[in-house]
Amino acid sequence: MSALASVTRGPRSVLSGVLRTNGGRVGLVLLVVTVFIALFGGFFAPHSPTETVGIPGAAPGPGHLLGLDFIGRDVLSRVLYAGRSTLILAGLATVLTYAIGVTIGLVAGFSRSKVDPLLMRSVDILLSVPALLVILLFVTGFGSGSFVLVVAVALVLLPGVARIVRSATLEVSTRGYVEAAVARGEPSRSLLTREVLPNITGVITADLGLRFSWGIILIASVNFLGVGIQPPTPDLGLMVSENRVIIGSNSMAVIAPALVLALLIIGVNLVSDAYVRQLDRSKD
Amino acid sequence: MVTPVAVSGPAPEALPAPKGGVRPRSHPVLVFVLKRLGAALVTLLIVSVLIFVFTSVLPGNAVTVILGKSGTPKTVAAMEAQLGLNRPLFEQYLSWLVGLLHGNLGNSAVALAQHQPNPSIASTLKDPLVNSLILGGIAAILLIPLTLLLGAVVGIKADKPLDHAISIPSLVLAGLPEFVTGALLVYIFFTALHLLPPVSLVAPGASPLATPKILILPVLTLLIVAVGSGVRQIRLGMIDVLQTDFIQFARLNGVSERRVLVRYGMRNALANSIQTIAQNLQYLVGGIIVVESVFAYPGIGVYLVQAVLARDTNKVLAASIILAAFYTVINIAADLLVVFMVPKLRTELV
Numbered sequence: 001m002s003a004l005a006s007v008t009r010g011p012r013s014v015l016s017g018v019l020r021t022n023g024g025r026v027g028l029v030l031l032v033v034t035v036f037i038a039l040f041g042g043f044f045a046p047h048s049p050t051e052t053v054g055i056p057g058a059a060p061g062p063g064h065l066l067g068l069d070f071i072g073r074d075v076l077s078r079v080l081y082a083g084r085s086t087l088i089l090a091g092l093a094t095v096l097t098y099a100i101g102v103t104i105g106l107v108a109g110f111s112r113s114k115v116d117p118l119l120m121r122s123v124d125i126l127l128s129v130p131a132l133l134v135i136l137l138f139v140t141g142f143g144s145g146s147f148v149l150v151v152a153v154a155l156v157l158l159p160g161v162a163r164i165v166r167s168a169t170l171e172v173s174t175r176g177y178v179e180a181a182v183a184r185g186e187p188s189r190s191l192l193t194r195e196v197l198p199n200i201t202g203v204i205t206a207d208l209g210l211r212f213s214w215g216i217i218l219i220a221s222v223n224f225l226g227v228g229i230q231p232p233t234p235d236l237g238l239m240v241s242e243n244r245v246i247i248g249s250n251s252m253a254v255i256a257p258a259l260v261l262a263l264l265i266i267g268v269n270l271v272s273d274a275y276v277r278q279l280d281r282s283k284d
Numbered sequence: 285m286v287t288p289v290a291v292s293g294p295a296p297e298a299l300p301a302p303k304g305g306v307r308p309r310s311h312p313v314l315v316f317v318l319k320r321l322g323a324a325l326v327t328l329l330i331v332s333v334l335i336f337v338f339t340s341v342l343p344g345n346a347v348t349v350i351l352g353k354s355g356t357p358k359t360v361a362a363m364e365a366q367l368g369l370n371r372p373l374f375e376q377y378l379s380w381l382v383g384l385l386h387g388n389l390g391n392s393a394v395a396l397a398q399h400q401p402n403p404s405i406a407s408t409l410k411d412p413l414v415n416s417l418i419l420g421g422i423a424a425i426l427l428i429p430l431t432l433l434l435g436a437v438v439g440i441k442a443d444k445p446l447d448h449a450i451s452i453p454s455l456v457l458a459g460l461p462e463f464v465t466g467a468l469l470v471y472i473f474f475t476a477l478h479l480l481p482p483v484s485l486v487a488p489g490a491s492p493l494a495t496p497k498i499l500i501l502p503v504l505t506l507l508i509v510a511v512g513s514g515v516r517q518i519r520l521g522m523i524d525v526l527q528t529d530f531i532q533f534a535r536l537n538g539v540s541e542r543r544v545l546v547r548y549g550m551r552n553a554l555a556n557s558i559q560t561i562a563q564n565l566q567y568l569v570g571g572i573i574v575v576e577s578v579f580a581y582p583g584i585g586v587y588l589v590q591a592v593l594a595r596d597t598n599k600v601l602a603a604s605i606i607l608a609a610f611y612t613v614i615n616i617a618a619d620l621l622v623v624f625m626v627p628k629l630r631t632e633l634v
Contacts, residue, residue: 125334128327128615129608130570136592140600141338217461221574224463225589240467241577247467247482251475258464269459 017278018271027270034264038083045077049234057246057253067250070243075253082234082257083264086223089146090215093153097211101158102204105165106192110173120166123159131156135218139227149228153218157211164207168200175199202279209272213265220261236261317620324616328609332384335604336377339597351397367393380601389602394594405602409587411488413606416576416583418492420568422499423506427568428561431511435518435557440545442523451519458512462571466505466578473501484579492581502579506571510564517563521556525549555626562618569610 018024046063047053052072053064060067066075108119126134138152169192172178178195186195222228223237231238236257243253347355347363355363364370368379383390387406395403434454438447457465474482484498492499525531526549534544573585580586584603591599 125327125330128331129335129604129611130566130573132570132573133588133604133607136573136588137335137338137600137604140592140595140597213459217459221461221463224461225574225577227589227592237461237463240463244467244470244482247470247475251471254467255471258467262460262464262468265459265461266456269455273455 014275014278017281018274021274021277023270024274024277027267027272027274030263030267031271032267034083034260034267035087037080037260038087038264041080041083045074045080047074047077049073049078049081050232057249059250060252066252066256069239069250069253070246075239075243075250075256078234078239079236079256079260082236082239083260085146085229085233085235086216086219086237086261087264089150089219090153090212093150093157093215093219094208094212096150096154097157097161097215098204098208100154101161102165102197104158104162106169106196108162109166109169110188110192110196116166120162123162126155127159131218132221135222136225136227139222144227144230146229149219149222153215156218157215160207161204161211164203165200168203169196172196172199206276206279209268209275213268213272216261216265216268313623316623320616320619324612328612331608331612332381332605333377335601335608336380337373339601339604340373340376347393367391367396384605390598392596392599394596394599405599408599409584409602409606412582412584412587415486415492415581416572416585419499419502419506419576419581419583420572423503423510423568424565426503427507427510427514427564430507431514431518431561431564432557434511435515435560436522436550436553438515439519439522439526439553440549442519442526447519450515454512454515457508458510458516460509462505462509462574463578465508466501466575469501469505470578482579484581486582488582498579498581502575502581505575505578506568509571510567513567514560514564517560518553518557521553521560522549524556525553528552555622558618558622558625562614565614566611569607569614573607 018028042049050073053074054068054072056068056070056072058064058068058072064074064076066079069075069078104119104123108116134156135149135152138148138155142148173196178191181191181195219228220237223235224241226238226241229235229238231242239257240254240261243250243257247254347360347367347369351359351363361370368376371379380390389405389409391403392400392405392408395408434450438450441447470482473480480501481498484492484502486492486495486498530552531544531548534548535541539548572583573588575581576583576585577589584606588600588603588607591597591603
């Protein structure tokens with residue numbers, strides 16, 4: 001197992017490792033800029049995101065850098081507000097994914113009993129249908145609240161985490177220091193949190209970026225389909241969907257939110273890629 | 285010892301040999317096939333239960349759709365009786381399952397509410413299903429050779445300029461949501477170039493093949509996402525194989541590079557390639573949900589999303605079970621294909 005050997009190092013060395021590659025540098029700039037826009041862009045918005053200020057579908061011009069949307073709202077103002085919901089929901093979903101996924105993986109990998117196959121088979125069921133379908137079914141059953149979206153996305157993402165953590169736990173459990181702790185008679189709980197968990201952080205964090213970007217894609221797609229966040233809330237996916245009808249008169253109303261989303265995801269992927277390379281390097 | 289044609293795996297004596305006098309054991313491949321089919325059937329059954337439970341979580345759903353807010357307790361009860369919703373959930377599931385096996389997918393709550401003459405779901409599902417099969421089929425036919433070819437090329441030329449020229453764009457493009465890629469393509473080919481239509485409308489009863497132009501952008505969107513991720517995996521599989529001892533031996537023995545790559549390299553990367561292609565095809569099943577919505581293409585994805593928005597639970601149920609079935613079938617087909625095409629895996633079956 002590759003990343004297992006790497007010992008956790010401080011956040012500073014992780015950052016310098018990411019900055020060592022061109023991809024990492026570009027990715028970090030994209031990530032910082034898009035996350036800043038998503039979280040704080042609203043403070044710089046010239047108009048209210050829900051206020052109608054002119055003719056629907058008006059092309060970009062003075063006063064409205066990106067033109068107006070399909071019902072005459074300022075596109076720039078809406079784009080500046082629109083990343084927040086997607087970013088926060090995807091972030092929460094990722095946190096929830098790891099909270100549940102790591103727990104399942106640790107317990108399954110350490111149990112050496114029927115619990116292991118039972119947990120893993122249940123988790124596998126989630127992989128037997130398309131991810132988006134799971135989320136759509138959740139929305140059908142429980143409505144399209146933010147909480148439902150976060151839970152649904154987390155459920156779709158967690159099988160991968162559980163599998164990786166399980167196999168890493170299986171491997172670490174046979175190491176001398178874990179067996180020594182078992183011989184000392186330490187309770188399972190402290191074995192897992194103090195012996196196993198700290199030694200598999202490399203494996204756990206290697207996929208973090210990947211899952212976060214997948215979370216963003218799923219949340220954005222659900223919003224695009226109109227079954228997630230509801231109008232008039234500004235949201236990137238929703239904006240692309242709403243403004244398709246005016247792509248001929250003001251294409252910026254579609255292109256701007258699509259680009260912000262694209263740059264955010266590319267940023268996450270590049271940083272994540274650079275981080276994995278750094279993990280691989282530190283094991284050599 | 286490793287030989288140029290080395291095939292890893294257990295030694296021959298590890299194979300389950302039929303014992304003399306005892307009835308020979310069934311063929312391991314046959315056992316594997318049956319086991320795998322059984323597992324797939326069980327999975328599909330569990331999935332169908334879960335989908336059924338999910339769409340019936342809120343029992344009032346279908347009835348509220350039909351009656352709106354005007355329903356009195358009496359009319360609600362009457363409607364529940366008409367739809368069979370007053371029976372226990374298990375009984376409802378069983379009758380739905382029996383209907384499904386007979387090709388009867390139940391009635392649409394919305395159609396009942398609007399007193400449409402034919403509320404049957406099966407009749408409304410046929411056209412979208414055919415449309416989706418056309419879209420997905422064309423994408424799949426183009427996807428398989430494209431992924432294999434690009435993946436093998438960048439794997440052989442790993443870390444050379446050609447690799448970077450293909451791998452970096454595919455890394456970037458494969459990571460984007462379909463609707464972002466789709467919107468950007470519409471901008472390029474409709475707004476800027478006026479070459480292709482921004483939506484892919486098909487008249488009811490008409491075939492999308494009558495106007496092939498409308499299929500180009502949806503297929504292109506699917507390909508960009510799927511090929512991008514597939515190429516990365518096939519590249520890695522190829523690099524792995526090319527680093528093995530038997531490739532080194534073949535080269536040292538003076539086997540021509542072309543023969544090394546085709547006969548030993550690609551042949552041994554086959555199992556990984558089949559799995560990658562299967563994942564790509566599975567991706568298509570989910571991918572069409574968004575891509576059809578981007579282009580308003582009247583397939584099963586749009587059908588599903590509209591049913592979710594209308595809370596038409598029986599329609600959601602029907603479309604979901606069809607998509608789940610495709611997903612499972614692709615998975616099992618790949619598993620079986622791998623075993624038939626890669627003989628060395630057969631020794632690891634039992």
